[in-house]
Amino acid sequence: xxxxxxxxxxxxxxxxxxxxxxxxxxxxxxxxxxxxxxxxxxxxxxxxxxxxxxxxxxxxxxxxxxxxxxxxxxxxxxxxxxxxxxxxxxxxxxxxxxxxxxxxxxxxxxxxxxxxxxxxxxxxxxxxxxxxxxxxxxxxxxxxxxxxxxxxxxxxxxxxxxxxxxxxxxxxxxxxxxxxxxxxxxxxxxxxxxxxxxxxxxxxxxxxxxxxxxxxxxxxxxxxxxxxxxxxxxxxxxxxxxxxxxxxxxxxxxxxxxxxxxxxxxxxxxxxxxxxxxxxxxxxxxxxxxxxxxxxxxxxxxxxxxxxxxxxxxxxxxxxxxxxxxxxxxxxxxxxxxxxxxxxxxxxxxxxxxxxxxxxxxxxxxxxxxxxxxxxxxxxxxxxxxxxxxxxxxxxxxxxxxxxxxxxxxxxxxxxxxxxxxxxxxxxxxxxxxxxxxxxxxxxxxxxxxxxxxxxxxxxxxxxxxxxxxxxxxxxxxxx
Amino acid sequence: xxxxxxxxxxxxxxxxxxxxxxxxxxxxxxxxxxxxxxxxxxxxxxxxxxxxxxxxxxxxxxxxxxxxxxxxxxxxxxxxxxxxxxxxxxxxxxxxxxxxxxxxxxxxxxxxxxxxxxxxxxxxxxxxxxxxxxxxxxxxxxxxxxxxxxxxxxxxxxxxxxxxxxxxxxxxxxxxxxxxxxxxxxxxxxxxxxxxxxxxxxxxxxxxxxxxxxxxxxxxxxxxxxxxxxxxxxxxxxxxxxxxxxxxxxxxxxxxxxxxxxxxxxxxxxxxxxxxxxxxxxxxxxxxxxxxxxxxxxxxxxxxxxxxxxxxxxxxxxxxxxxxxxxxxxxxxxxxxxxxxxxxxxxxxxxxxxxxxxxxxxxxxxxxxxxxxxxxxxxxxxxxxxxxxxxxxxxxxxxxxxxxxxxxxxxxxxxxxxxxxxxxxxxxxxxxxxxxxxxxxxxxxxxxxxxxxxxxxxxxxxxxxxxxxxxxxxxxxxxxxxxxxxxxxxxxxxxxxxxxx
Numbered sequence: 001x002x003x004x005x006x007x008x009x010x011x012x013x014x015x016x017x018x019x020x021x022x023x024x025x026x027x028x029x030x031x032x033x034x035x036x037x038x039x040x041x042x043x044x045x046x047x048x049x050x051x052x053x054x055x056x057x058x059x060x061x062x063x064x065x066x067x068x069x070x071x072x073x074x075x076x077x078x079x080x081x082x083x084x085x086x087x088x089x090x091x092x093x094x095x096x097x098x099x100x101x102x103x104x105x106x107x108x109x110x111x112x113x114x115x116x117x118x119x120x121x122x123x124x125x126x127x128x129x130x131x132x133x134x135x136x137x138x139x140x141x142x143x144x145x146x147x148x149x150x151x152x153x154x155x156x157x158x159x160x161x162x163x164x165x166x167x168x169x170x171x172x173x174x175x176x177x178x179x180x181x182x183x184x185x186x187x188x189x190x191x192x193x194x195x196x197x198x199x200x201x202x203x204x205x206x207x208x209x210x211x212x213x214x215x216x217x218x219x220x221x222x223x224x225x226x227x228x229x230x231x232x233x234x235x236x237x238x239x240x241x242x243x244x245x246x247x248x249x250x251x252x253x254x255x256x257x258x259x260x261x262x263x264x265x266x267x268x269x270x271x272x273x274x275x276x277x278x279x280x281x282x283x284x285x286x287x288x289x290x291x292x293x294x295x296x297x298x299x300x301x302x303x304x305x306x307x308x309x310x311x312x313x314x315x316x317x318x319x320x321x322x323x324x325x326x327x328x329x330x331x332x333x334x335x336x337x338x339x340x341x342x343x344x345x346x347x348x349x350x351x352x353x354x355x356x357x358x359x360x361x362x363x364x365x366x367x368x369x370x371x372x373x374x375x376x377x378x379x380x381x382x383x384x385x386x387x388x389x390x391x392x393x394x395x396x397x398x399x400x401x402x403x404x405x406x407x408x409x410x411x412x413x414x415x416x417x418x419x420x421x422x423x424x425x426x427x428x429x430x431x432x433x434x435x436x437x438x439x440x441x442x443x444x445x446x447x448x449x450x451x452x453x454x455x456x457x458x459x460x461x462x463x464x465x466x467x468x469x470x471x472x473x474x475x476x477x478x479x480x
Numbered sequence: 481x482x483x484x485x486x487x488x489x490x491x492x493x494x495x496x497x498x499x500x501x502x503x504x505x506x507x508x509x510x511x512x513x514x515x516x517x518x519x520x521x522x523x524x525x526x527x528x529x530x531x532x533x534x535x536x537x538x539x540x541x542x543x544x545x546x547x548x549x550x551x552x553x554x555x556x557x558x559x560x561x562x563x564x565x566x567x568x569x570x571x572x573x574x575x576x577x578x579x580x581x582x583x584x585x586x587x588x589x590x591x592x593x594x595x596x597x598x599x600x601x602x603x604x605x606x607x608x609x610x611x612x613x614x615x616x617x618x619x620x621x622x623x624x625x626x627x628x629x630x631x632x633x634x635x636x637x638x639x640x641x642x643x644x645x646x647x648x649x650x651x652x653x654x655x656x657x658x659x660x661x662x663x664x665x666x667x668x669x670x671x672x673x674x675x676x677x678x679x680x681x682x683x684x685x686x687x688x689x690x691x692x693x694x695x696x697x698x699x700x701x702x703x704x705x706x707x708x709x710x711x712x713x714x715x716x717x718x719x720x721x722x723x724x725x726x727x728x729x730x731x732x733x734x735x736x737x738x739x740x741x742x743x744x745x746x747x748x749x750x751x752x753x754x755x756x757x758x759x760x761x762x763x764x765x766x767x768x769x770x771x772x773x774x775x776x777x778x779x780x781x782x783x784x785x786x787x788x789x790x791x792x793x794x795x796x797x798x799x800x801x802x803x804x805x806x807x808x809x810x811x812x813x814x815x816x817x818x819x820x821x822x823x824x825x826x827x828x829x830x831x832x833x834x835x836x837x838x839x840x841x842x843x844x845x846x847x848x849x850x851x852x853x854x855x856x857x858x859x860x861x862x863x864x865x866x867x868x869x870x871x872x873x874x875x876x877x878x879x880x881x882x883x884x885x886x887x888x889x890x891x892x893x894x895x896x897x898x899x900x901x902x903x904x905x906x907x908x909x910x911x912x913x914x915x916x917x918x919x920x921x922x923x924x925x926x927x928x929x930x931x932x933x934x935x936x937x938x939x940x941x942x943x944x945x946x947x948x949x950x951x952x953x954x955x956x957x958x959x960x961x962x963x964x965x966x967x968x969x970x971x972x973x974x975x976x977x978x979x980x981x
Contacts, residue, residue, distance in 0.1 A: 046661045048534050124906075182805055188700075286803055320629075330688055334686070337688055357691070357695050389637050396640075399535060
């Protein structure tokens with residue numbers, strides 16, 4: 001057995017990990033050995049020591065939470081910031097407001113500089129600055145050469161604090177969004193994923209997506225209102241990493257963001273209502289390959305079942321070639337290049353899904369293979385060896401979550417952003433290791449309930465190869 | 481809008497000459513930090529110490545790609561890359577001798593089935609069914625003797641991340657990141673699959689590759705357009721063939737065609753290894769020597785005969801009908817790296833499409849508002865042979881490909897007639913330097929870049945010296961190179977439309 005000893009100090013930030021990768025003797029005789037080629041399972045490795053770099057956490061007077069990690073390898077400073085907002089806060093009938101707010105903050109000028117001037121100055125120093133809106137958050141990405149830090153921060157603070165949303169740039173962003181909606185139909189996976197989300201998040205704000213009608217309704221005032229509701233110093237966290245000291249980072253963030261005034265904001269988001277449209281759905285598209293997505297709500301990161309479900313998902317379909325869906329649908333039957341499962345865990349809920357892209361004639365076969373995998377893992381206990389493989393893979397791969405300072409500081413900020421317990425990362429490996437065969441069975445029975453499944457197939461329904469079951473499905477029309 | 485712009489511009493502080501000095505101190509001293517060693521048999525090893533985290537990123541690249549395929553066997557190099565995950569004579573087997581005999585039978589059964597299928601309409605349904613049943617029975621029998629996915633299991637179970645491989649026109653690459661103490665595992669697996677690979681599950685995997693083609697080309701308008709564009713731009717040179725292979729070639733590939741490609745891997749002069757991360761160079765090199773040192777040096781360079789593309793004398797156009805929104809690709813033939821022209825094209829690429837103030841983005845997306853997106857890529861589809869400077873764009877409804885093409889060509893004409901301003905040139909160089917620095921952040925990126933230029937050009941220092949060469953590019957160079965290469969008789973244009981027009 002692989003022995004792994006983690007000696008973890010109470011505070012995560014100064015943890016020292018010790019990985020002992022001992023020789024493993026596997027019962028299988030698969031990997032035969034000779035003198036020149038020792039069995040790969042019996043190679044001996046030196047122990048590995050790892051001291052996790054220490055990140056600083058600072059709270060500014062106006063509420064900005066700052067995580068800082070120095071790294072002077074490259075003359076760059078990088079900022080990742082999270083804002084508690086998201087497209088789930090789009091006003092009803094004006095879906096797309098959050099997205100347009102983010103885009104036009106970046107492109108629509110500020111109280112001091114016109115949109116053109118902002119673009120020009122960012123480009124001259126080759127700084128990259130972006131604001132990306134997601135369903136339950138916004139992410140600000142910023143990277144600049146150390147020598148241009150002041151200029152870059154000045155511009156970044158302007159677009160975050162004082163955007164003016166020039167009407168012309170709002171129109172441009174709106175038109176680009178309308179075109180994006182037209183073009184999603186050309187991309188089977190994107191289209192299927194959006195429509196799957198609409199079915200899963202039925203009756204929930206997360207299930208509303210921009211349409212040409214809703215985009216047309218959005219006025220400049222809507223953007224201003226959205227911005228002033230969410231883009232607040234007490235609603236943002238910064239992770240600063242790179243060629244900058246802690247003192248300098250605090251000083252600079254204070255200098256450029258210290259004047260940003262906090263406001264009360266109600267930003268505790270309710271969990272989704274969880275009333276998905278279950279059953280079989282179909283989207284017609286004349287292409288030779290069907291897209292199959294099938295899934296349901298699962299548990300969240302704060303729930304005791306989280307670690308067991310993470311291992312379950314890995315075994316079912318997200319653990320590469322040896323995982324069950326991949327190995328059944330792809331390796332064994334040659335029915336797909338892409339097949340597997342995904343588990344998107346949020347603090348208080350998660351979405352689990354499985355997928356395969358397969359030629360029209362094998363659509364139903366691929367779906368039935370996926371269903372068999374899911375039924376089988378409920379009915380038959382997982383073998384100890386398969387569990388060990390999943391645990392080792394997840395835990396050793398976890399090392400790479402800390403491969404760059406940017407990742408490290410971002411990870412630590414995310415814990416606080418998602419309101420996870422402070423020991424979430426430090427206890428992660430141990431909790432994964434503690435998952436038992438019984439836990440997997442329990443999680444499979446509890447969360448993989450076929451009657452709660454939403455199944456979406458996108459493909460060529462007119463094809464004589466019949467990609468669809470004989471009856472019992474609903475045809476849906478994608479958003480226009 | 482216009483008036484406002486001029487007014488604001490007049491109020492601007494003097495903010496023109498910002499030069500990004502990437503020169504000293506930091507990562508640009510690659511030449512001193514990278515350790516380059518040649519094993520006695522000719523394999524090149526590049527090592528770079530980085531102690532940020534106890535991980536290591538490993539690349540092995542072969543100077544063998546789709547261009548090295550024989551005509552009619554397109555897709556063999558990429559298919560081989562898939563098959564290389566199926567194990568070796570010592571990894572993934574219960575009884576290799578039993579497997580060997582069975583796999584010979586599987587190959588013969590597969591051949592007979594392919595031959596019958598090639599008859600098309602005249603193929604006998606009963607014969608097809610019988611041959612398929614025979615193949616299926618043998619495949620099921622074979623399953624008793626091997627364990628699938630052993631390479632994947634070994635890597636992931638030992639903390640391997642981003643285990644992946646890629647096949648290009650020029651080069652095939654295998655990559656994984658591991659905890660720093662697991663380099664031997666990598667050496668054991670990679671040397672073994674190079675020397676003792678076993679082509680298990682061959683015919684099933686061929687179906688997987690067909691699905692990959694359906695996913696990336698047949699169901700994807702951009703993939704389809706790219707394929708048609710390349711096959712128009714290159715009429716004789718293999719750059720015109722898709723890396724995935726033409727369907728008709730792919731469905732007839734047998735293990736023998738893959739074996740031919742694998743033989744080319746084995747010339748040590750075609751092999752470059754890069755190890756970047758928390759390593760001790762001496763023991764690392766010893767490990768690599770232990771596993772790769774036994775590969776015999778090749779007597780003669782096994783260079784494939786690859787026909788040169790004849791000179792182009794007139795514009796080429798191709799129309800693709802696909803039920804999707806319109807898009808286009810325009811490409812110009814040009815010399816490949818490390819030619820001086822190639823650096824100039826890197827700067828032109830940046831001036832045209834990098835950043836919101838780049839010429840094409842400003843003109844087409846912001847001002848005229850006829851485009852959804854526009855981007856330029858220098859150096860497609862590979863760099864071992866003269867290649868293309870390509871522009872990709874999508875018109876915004878209700879505008880058309882032809883309107884977009886006209887405006888793009890107008891901007892290209894400007895490059896030939898009006899010199900690029902100092903500010904614009906500086907801005908472009910700053911962008912290039914920024915991307916360069918950003919590419920030095922992660923072990924995997926550095927290992928990738930070093931091994932790529934070493935295997936492609938025989939010297940990773942192309943990358944170490946890259947910024948100096950970019951700095952030398954002048955406004956006059958841009959004008960001159962644009963005038964020489966960005967012409968209609970050097971151009972291929974592909975449109976994708978619902979109607980195919």
